[in-house]
Amino acid sequence: MTQQKSEKLKALIAKGKWSYVLKHGVLGWGLPTAILWSTIMHFIDRIPFTESIFIALILFLAGGVLWGLFMWSFISREFNKMDKSGL
Template sequence: MSNLKATKIARLQKLIAKGKWHFVIVYGVLGWGISTALLVTLIQTYISSSSFIDQISTALVIYPVSGLAFGFVLWMMANNQYNKLVSGSNEL
């Protein structure tokens, strides 16, 4: 097994060991949802005449909830990649 492959397996094992909900909350809701909400709100506030507070209140509901779905998709992708690496498949 190559060193790069062993490193990827170890990294994925650490992520998977923390559990699905930890992964979904950290990478989906916090990592993608909150950061996207802030970025989109800043852009919308700059482009439109609406206030930051009005925009952020809506964005902090929509994007973190969408982040749940995004996190689950990332979780499935991480598990699939881990399973392929462990089984020795070269389809990466």
């Protein structure tokens, strides 16, 4: 299982930091969270979806960049640990 994890980490690292941030942070976390938040606000606070989605996209996509960068640093540390141990 460690070998499989190592291969997955190598593939992620090979694609690069900004590819990871865009795919997993912005598109994987920021966009779905913005849509979900806007939908919930529409039903709870009766805020029109079209009004809240613009604010949500700005805030949650920026948050997605931060989340992606945080996760990239975590993944890089894990990869470096595995690389040093010879796996």
